[in-house]
Amino acid sequence: MNFAIALLAGPQDPAARSALNFARAVVDAGHEINRLFFYRDAVHIASNLGVQPQDENDITHEWRQFITEHKLDAVVCIAAALRRGVLNEEEAQRWDRHAANTGTPWDLSGLGQWVDALQSADRAVSFGS
Template sequence: MKFAIALFAAPHLPASRRALRFAQAALAGGHEIVRLFFYQDGVHSAASNVVSPQDELDLPKEWREFVSENKLDAVVCIAAALRRGVLNTEEAQRYARPAANLEAPWELSGLGQLHEAAQQADRLICFGGQ
């Protein structure tokens, strides 16, 4: 089965961990992940400067490693990211901000990428929305 996964929740919320575990289980079960799409507060899971407490799972790191190791298409909604200060180098320069905090394997893109993923997948699974 082909899955598209959308994450709406911040990395410190249970929905983010559930989304990661679901994605890991899907691949382990022989399924395909068409695209991971991070939206709303989910964009914080892609930020490279999130520091998790020592006694908690570092979900942004876990997501980054999972995406890289499995060569997944991982998209961060540009509008949600800009609103929350999650910027790649290009956007940091465009808006004259002092630093970027989004790097590979993440890509900034629009909601059209979520729509396209939903069309390509057998199931769109969403974690954390309101």
Template sequence: MKFAIALFAPPHSPAARRALRFAEATLAGGHEIVRLFFYQDGVHSASSNPVTSQDELDVAASWSRFVSEHKLDAVVCIAAALRRGVLNTEEASRYQRPAANLQAPWELSGLGQLHEAAQLADRLVCFGGD
């Protein structure tokens, strides 16, 4: 089965951890992830800046490792990211900000990527959000 996974919650939330565990179980079960889409506060899971306490799971770093290891299509909504200060090098330069905090394997793109993922997948599974 093909899955698209959308995360709307920040990395410190239970929803972000559940989404990560669901994605891991999806691949372990022999299924495919056609796209991961990070929207609203979920964009913070793609930032390279969060610092997590030593006794907690570093969800942002775990997502980055997972995406890299499995060579997944991981998209961060550009509008949500810009609004929350999650910028790649190009956007930091464009908006004259001092630093970028979005690195590979993440890609900034529009909400249309979520729509496309829903069309490509058998199931769209969403975590978090209001």
């Protein structure tokens, strides 16, 4: 089975952990994830600048590691990212900002990527509101 997964909740929201646990279960069960789409506050998960206290799990690091390990397509909604200050090198230069705070394995792209994922997925699941 082929899944498209959307996350709308930020890193502090329990939905971010639920989405990651679900994605892990999908892969562990031998299914495929055709796209992960990070929207609304979930774009903060793609930022390299967040630092968690040492006694807390770093959900952003866990997402990055999971995506990299399984070579998944992880799309961050560019409009939501720009509004929240999550920029890759290209967007930082385009908007004349001094630094980027995201990069591999994230791909900044439009909402059309989610629509495309829905077209080819057997199941679509979203987490957060």
